[in-house]
Amino acid sequence: MTHATTAAARIPVSPRYLAGSDGGGEAAFALLTGPRWHKRQDEWGNYHAFGDQGRLHIGLIPGYCEMVEPIGLWHIEARHECGAPTVWRAAMSEHTPPEIIAAFTTALGADAEVGGDRPAYLSSTGHPDTVWRLLTEAGWRVSVSGFAIRAMAPDLLAEVTHTPPRHGPAFEQAREEAWQVEVRAGDEGEALWWAEFHSATPAHLIAAFTTALASPEPLWRTQNALPPQVRCLINGV
Structure with missing residues (x-):
């Protein structure tokens, strides 16, 4: 097998959180179908999915935008109604x-399908302890x-x-982005x-994300798509 063929072959990446991106976002939008969702690409090359009468927005935004906070490629927002301030992001x-x-x-998307005046994505459904229990069961400390x-x-x-x-006195130190997930290749350098x-x-949405994060199932990538600093850490590479 030539080096070019090896580099192009898809391999299972475990642990899966080291796989990085596959260069596309199709998986995140694939199941957002039906009349409750409207998808479009804007003139700047950003891709958007608007759901449940504009109460939900999922955006893949490659270009920096000073109006978007916090800064990131992916943005997800929920509102009580279209045009209203965000309830969470x-x-x-x-x-x-x-x-x-x-x-x-x-x-x-499953919450949006149920619908109603008070959908689950706008309710405090679940308890944070659910997240920790699932991660503990997956072997996390x-x-x-x-x-x-x-x-x-x-x-x-x-x-x-x-x-x-x-x-209280320490309120100014609190972050609205209370949940933080970070993946590193070692003790030094950026995430x-x-x-x-x-x-x-x-909490049930956080649990969905962290369950996928900690899943033992590998993700499939080509070797040349893997971040160079993690190739020696990935089982099977």
Whole structure:
């Protein structure tokens, strides 16, 4: 087999969070179908899915936009009605595996299908403990430090942190993006990818994302699509 053929062959990547992006976002949009969803591409090359009468927005935004906060390639927002202020938002960076994002958007789409005046994606459904229980069952180590709860992957390369906003003298230190997910190739350097979720994001949606994050099922990539700094860390490469 030639080197070119080897580089183009698809291989299973485990742990899956080291796979990075496959260069597309189709997986995250694939199940957002039916009359409740409208998809379009704008003149800047950004791709959008609007759902449930404009109450949901999922955006793949390659170009930097100063009106978007927090900064990231992926943006997901929920509102009580079209044009209203956001109830919660989420953002993911460029190399976030779209298959993991798809777990979140699939759960979001299921909520939208149920519909109603108070859909599950606008309710405080589930409890944060659900997230920690699922990660513990997957072999992650959960610890508490001050107001924060953290779960570390067995290889210490991925972590999930929850720091809920709190009132009082330390309120100015609280973050609205209470849920943080970060994946690294080691102790030094920038994160391979990250995700942030607003404190009002329903726990069952966070659980969908973290369940996909910690799943033992590999993701399939070509070797030349893998981040160079993680190739030595991936089983089977």
